[in-house]
Amino acid sequence: MEVLADIEWVLACYADDVPENGGACMKHGDEQIAIYNFSRRGEWYATQNLCPHKQQMALSRGMIGSAGEGCEPKVACPFHKKTFSLISGDCLSGDDYQIKTYPVKVMEGKVYVGIA
Amino acid sequence: MKPTIVVVGNGMVGYKFCEKLISKSSAYQIIVFGEETRRAYDRVHLSEYFAGKTAEDLSMSSASWYADNGIQLHLGDAVQEINLYQKKIHTQSGLVVKYDYLVLATGSGAFVPDLPGVEKQGVYVYRSIDDLDHIKAYATNAKSGVVMGGGLLGLEAAKALIDLGIQQTHVIEFAPRLMPRQIDAAGSAMLQSKLGQLGLQIHLNKSTSTIEGNGHITGLRFNDDSVLETDMLVISAGIRPRDELARLAGLEVGTRGGIVVNSQMQTSHPDVFAIGECALYEGMIYGLVAPGYEMAEVVAAQLAGTNKLFKGFDMSTKLKLIGVDVASFGDAFISEPACRTIVFEDTHKGIYKRINISNDGKLLLGGILIGEAEAYNMLLQTVNNKVALPPNPEDMILGARGGEQAEGAGVMSLPDDALICSCEAVSKGDICCSVNDGALSLDAVKKCTKAGTGCGGCVPMVKDLIAGTMKANGQYVKNVICEHFEYSRQELFDLVKINKLKNYDLILDHYGKGDGCEVCKPLVASILSSLWNDLVVKQDTIQDSNDRYLANIQKGGTYSVVPRIPGGEITPEKLIVIGQVAQKYGLYTKITGGQRIDLFGAHVSDLPNIWEELVNAGFESGHAYGKSLRTVKSCVGSTWCRFGLHDSVSFAIEIEERYKGVRSPHKLKGGVSGCIRECAEAQGKDFGIIATEKGWNLYVCGNGGSKPQHAQLLAADIDSKTLIQYLDRFLMFYIKTADPLTRTATWLNKLEGGMSYVKNVVVNDSLGIATQLEEEMQLLVDSFHCEWKEVVNNPQLRKRFTHFVNAPTEKDPSVKFESMRQQVKAIW
Numbered sequence: 001m002e003v004l005a006d007i008e009w010v011l012a013c014y015a016d017d018v019p020e021n022g023g024a025c026m027k028h029g030d031e032q033i034a035i036y037n038f039s040r041r042g043e044w045y046a047t048q049n050l051c052p053h054k055q056q057m058a059l060s061r062g063m064i065g066s067a068g069e070g071c072e073p074k075v076a077c078p079f080h081k082k083t084f085s086l087i088s089g090d091c092l093s094g095d096d097y098q099i100k101t102y103p104v105k106v107m108e109g110k111v112y113v114g115i116a
Numbered sequence: 117m118k119p120t121i122v123v124v125g126n127g128m129v130g131y132k133f134c135e136k137l138i139s140k141s142s143a144y145q146i147i148v149f150g151e152e153t154r155r156a157y158d159r160v161h162l163s164e165y166f167a168g169k170t171a172e173d174l175s176m177s178s179a180s181w182y183a184d185n186g187i188q189l190h191l192g193d194a195v196q197e198i199n200l201y202q203k204k205i206h207t208q209s210g211l212v213v214k215y216d217y218l219v220l221a222t223g224s225g226a227f228v229p230d231l232p233g234v235e236k237q238g239v240y241v242y243r244s245i246d247d248l249d250h251i252k253a254y255a256t257n258a259k260s261g262v263v264m265g266g267g268l269l270g271l272e273a274a275k276a277l278i279d280l281g282i283q284q285t286h287v288i289e290f291a292p293r294l295m296p297r298q299i300d301a302a303g304s305a306m307l308q309s310k311l312g313q314l315g316l317q318i319h320l321n322k323s324t325s326t327i328e329g330n331g332h333i334t335g336l337r338f339n340d341d342s343v344l345e346t347d348m349l350v351i352s353a354g355i356r357p358r359d360e361l362a363r364l365a366g367l368e369v370g371t372r373g374g375i376v377v378n379s380q381m382q383t384s385h386p387d388v389f390a391i392g393e394c395a396l397y398e399g400m401i402y403g404l405v406a407p408g409y410e411m412a413e414v415v416a417a418q419l420a421g422t423n424k425l426f427k428g429f430d431m432s433t434k435l436k437l438i439g440v441d442v443a444s445f446g447d448a449f450i451s452e453p454a455c456r457t458i459v460f461e462d463t464h465k466g467i468y469k470r471i472n473i474s475n476d477g478k479l480l481l482g483g484i485l486i487g488e489a490e491a492y493n494m495l496l497q498t499v500n501n502k503v504a505l506p507p508n509p510e511d512m513i514l515g516a517r518g519g520e521q522a523e524g525a526g527v528m529s530l531p532d533d534a535l536i537c538s539c540e541a542v543s544k545g546d547i548c549c550s551v552n553d554g555a556l557s558l559d560a561v562k563k564c565t566k567a568g569t570g571c572g573g574c575v576p577m578v579k580d581l582i583a584g585t586m587k588a589n590g591q592y593v594k595n596v597i598c599e600h601f602e603y604s605r606q607e608l609f610d611l612v613k614i615n616k617l618k619n620y621d622l623i624l625d626h627y628g629k630g631d632g633c634e635v636c637k638p639l640v641a642s643i644l645s646s647l648w649n650d651l652v653v654k655q656d657t658i659q660d661s662n663d664r665y666l667a668n669i670q671k672g673g674t675y676s677v678v679p680r681i682p683g684g685e686i687t688p689e690k691l692i693v694i695g696q697v698a699q700k701y702g703l704y705t706k707i708t709g710g711q712r713i714d715l716f717g718a719h720v721s722d723l724p725n726i727w728e729e730l731v732n733a734g735f736e737s738g739h740a741y742g743k744s745l746r747t748v749k750s751c752v753g754s755t756w757c758r759f760g761l762h763d764s765v766s767f768a769i770e771i772e773e774r775y776k777g778v779r780s781p782h783k784l785k786g787g788v789s790g791c792i793r794e795c796a797e798a799q800g801k802d803f804g805i806i807a808t809e810k811g812w813n814l815y816v817c818g819n820g821g822s823k824p825q826h827a828q829l830l831a832a833d834i835d836s837k838t839l840i841q842y843l844d845r846f847l848m849f850y851i852k853t854a855d856p857l858t859r860t861a862t863w864l865n866k867l868e869g870g871m872s873y874v875k876n877v878v879v880n881d882s883l884g885i886a887t888q889l890e891e892e893m894q895l896l897v898d899s900f901h902c903e904w905k906e907v908v909n910n911p912q913l914r915k916r917f918t919h920f921v922n923a924p925t926e927k928d929p930s931v932k933f934e935s936m937r938q939q940v941k942a943i944w
């Protein structure tokens with residue numbers, strides 16, 4: 001049996017509010033969510049904004065890029081450059097951290113983040 | 117059923133024995149008993165526990181390692197009795213286990229002299245993580261501390277006390293010199309003055325009679341009746357092998373302790389072995405980890421069916437005190453007429469080096485190095501492998517002077533069986549083989565051979581061997597940027613320049629693969645700025661965070677604001693503006709070490725407003741965030757100072773205005789002093805200028821930071837115009853050829869030909885590129901723009917400086933401040 005999670009799509013911003021190949025931070029209640037405009041690949045991602053390493057609200061200000069042969073999309077925290085997969089949220093720098101990821105869709109120039 | 121091996125002691129050597137045995141044989145059931153409650157950990161790096169490493173970081177293996185390898189591990193359960201005839205052991209918890217072979221790896225304990233008062237509170241030894249926990253807890257209330265024993269371990273413990281914040285740390289030593297077993301009197305004197313600089317007070321020739329205090333220690337009384345007051349004492353007066361269990365069982369032990377073993381590590385009972393610091397071989401206890409590992413190897417090999425004997429071990433050591441290099445190797449104490457000695461002493465820099473060579477001048481016998489021990493690995497190899505000495509053996513401690521590097525002195529000239537990593541017994545041959553088999557990086561070689569995984573002292577040599585072997589194989593040793601660009605920075609610099617590329621994505625499409633990362637993006641950004649000096653904010657997402665927001669990110673996520681104050685000169689009006697801005701935006705202000713003012717704690721969304729006010733008052737960005745020119749420090753010079761020869765302030769301002777904003781591989785700092793008294797500390801900068809009677813002296817490639825280095829003279833007595841010409845050439849040459857994040861000093865150290873090469877290029881134009889370099893620099897100078905001014909005046913760019921994209925006026929609620937000395941301080 002398939003369970004469809006109830007996803008609420010929240011309007012975050014306009015697509016051109018987020019710099020190309022960069023991120024921006026959205027406020028959703030008390031939550032801070034980082035949204036990434038991976039324009040080089042025409043993709044959008046979203047994760048928690050808090051870096052689990054030293055609890056800094058910083059990931060949206062990090063640099064994005066890819067890792068490995070499979071070109072796993074990733075973000076590097078600006079503080080100590082720990083990197084995280086934008087797909088799985090796994091820490092790619094060898095530590096046991098895990099960050100939350102969210103689905104993103106863009107319609108008519110508007111960016112929506114899916115919150116379960 | 118498999119025969120059973122019981123290992124008593126889960127220390128470094130006991131663990132290594134298990135590791136070695138399972139790699140050689142699976143014929144045994146292994147059962148380990150450890151008295152400590154933790155899995156075996158790296159005692160050699162015990163002091164790092166105070167520097168923030170956790171017990172888990174120091175662990176020799178992962179938690180599941182024993183189970184994964186079928187080893188039964190009982191922690192916190194000491195073996196209390198051995199029955200040699202029934203081949204059984206009894207443990208504290210009441211277990212009785214039958215063994216076929218018994219391996220004693222009980223190590224040693226600290227030797228505690230029998231002094232009245234040793235039982236008092238505040239008296240500790242330095243051996244286990246538990247000891248360190250106790251010391252740490254007690255130290256919070258201690259202002260002074262004493263370490264008894266000026267040997268290798270004592271000095272390490274003393275450094276640890278300083279790091280714990282004990283303001284007054286003393287070392288008392290019974291002998292007339294420090295490290296009496298390793299170094300001579302002259303070396304000890306030099307070491308003593310070096311340690312004095314670290315804040316250690318050394319007392320030699322002191323023998324303690326009583327530990328004073330009521331319940332807890334308050335001081336030490338010596339035989340000469342003098343008293344040294346102290347809040348705590350760490351005893352490090354030597355080690356005592358833990359042979360109590362063996363003694364009780366009736367195994368042969370030495371008169372001064374230690375379990376007697378033969379060259380197969382067998383005790384007086386052939387089924388019982390002893391290894392590590394508890395074993396006494398030919399009258400000697402080996403108090404280092406490498407010989408212990410060799411003993412473990414001997415026993416593991418025998419049990420796996422190969423013959424291997426212990427043949428004694430080299431006791432050369434390098435002290436790992438931070439801040440002072442000390443090493444002794446081979447026969448350090450042999451003296452004339454049994455040999456000839458060469459001594460180099462520099463009391464100014466605190467360096468003492470002594471080498472002992474054979475009377476025929478052919479062989480190195482041993483020596484001592486204090487203050488500078490870089491040559492240690494190579495010297496040790498020269499002794500151990502009986503490598504023939506060069507015609508001028510003094511080159512080995514002084515370096516080749518006046519010309520070519522001494523031939524044949526490199527690592528590649530060592531014989532294949534030269535032991536490179538003594539902790540893991542890895543030879544040069546093993547390392548070269550692994551490189552030939554495809555291990556082309558340090559990590560790969562570490563994994564393959566385990567070389568460099570122990571004390572780490574051999575790592576530089578391992579690196580040289582990897583590079584040397586690759587070179588010998590005709591493999592190109594390449595410094596690639598990252599997985600996305602198979603080029604060195606210099607190569608990419610040239611490619612970008614020749615093809616006039618101005619955009620990161622384009623460069624990645626042409627010369628790279630994948631989507632880039634946090635290594636290549638800022639590197640390309642730096643190349644682009646050094647070449648075209650375009651506005652960094654135009655391609656903001658390839659910039660390091662600091663360059664992206666044109667401010668340094670702080671703990672907690674706020675930013676700092678540093679306006680440029682060229683040469684450190686500022687008008688009262690501008691000072692007032694800084695004060696007003698700080699007040700208005702609630703910023704913490706501080707005078708920096710670079711003669712300007714830093715305003716900390718700015719919210720990202722306040723940055724454009726803050727800078728708008730500063731720009732309107734005539735300030736420009738100070739580029740404190742960029743890999744670019746920071747400050748040109750000045751002294752007051754001839755305008756006010758009675759010694760000043762020229763106007764150092766005006767010249768510093770001129771120079772700072774010229775190079776401001778220029779992006780480089782690492783930050784650049786300069787200084788201009790008005791005379792040789794050098795109040796601007798110009799020789800500690802990437803470029804330093806000092807006034808002379810006839811003009812200026814130009815020094816380059818100095819820095820402070822963690823590895824301070826003085827700048828060296830590039831040209832003397834030149835006029836201002838020539839100086840700027842040379843400086844243009846020098847800086848541009850550095851910008852074009854240095855690896856990323858390499859300061860000028862480090863760049864120079866790696867540059868073949870060193871300073872004489874730089875002089876040739878810059879002063880004599882040996883490459884014929886001087887005019888080109890000057891033109892390239894002029895382009896950068898002419899294209900300067902204040903980044904903050906551009907942002908302030910550009911609404912599109914200003915919009916980027918918000919925390920919430922969907923609530924631009926709101927500040928990050930997770931940023932919190934408290935107050936301290938009437939200013940703010942971030943809580944995080």
Ligand code: SRM
Nearest residue numbers: 668676707708709710711712714740746819820821822859
């Ligand atoms: C503010 C200041 C300390 C102060 O309160 O005095 C400072 C603060 C920082 N220094 Fe520094 N350094 C400051 C003077 C110095 C000096 C002294 C000097 O310039 O005379 C040195 C030693 C001299 C030298 O660099 O050769 C110094 C050696 C370093 C180093 C080590 C550099 C090295 O090559 O080893 C770093 C780390 C780095 O750059 O990678 C560093 C890095 C930093 C950073 C940028 C660390 C960071 O990334 O957060 C600090 C952030 C400042 C901020 O948030 O605004 N800072 N730093 C000084 C700013 C000077 C200025 O006006 O620009």
Ligand SMILES: Cc1cc2nc3c(=O)[nH]c(=O)nc-3n(C[C@H](O)[C@H](O)[C@H](O)COP(=O)(O)OP(=O)(O)OC[C@H]3O[C@@H](n4cnc5c(N)ncnc54)[C@H](O)[C@@H]3O)c2cc1C
Nearest residue numbers: 125127128129150151159160194195222223392393404405
């Ligand atoms: C601060 C410090 C710095 C050092 N620095 C260096 C260095 O730079 N270079 C170097 O080569 N060496 C150094 N050493 C020495 C090195 O740590 C030792 O040589 C090494 O740990 C010896 O290993 P071992 O297994 O023989 O003994 P240990 O590591 O002491 O292990 C013995 C273990 O056996 C346990 N044990 C004892 N009796 C029993 C029993 N009856 N039943 C069960 N368990 C028992 C003990 O509790 C202990 O855990 C340093 C030591 C210290 C303390």
Ligand code: SF4
Nearest residue numbers: 751757760790791795
């Ligand atoms: S360096 Fe010379 S001129 Fe400058 S302040 Fe010092 S003494 Fe005066």
Ligand code: FES
Nearest residue numbers: 051053054077080
């Ligand atoms: S806080 Fe993110 S890497 Fe350290």
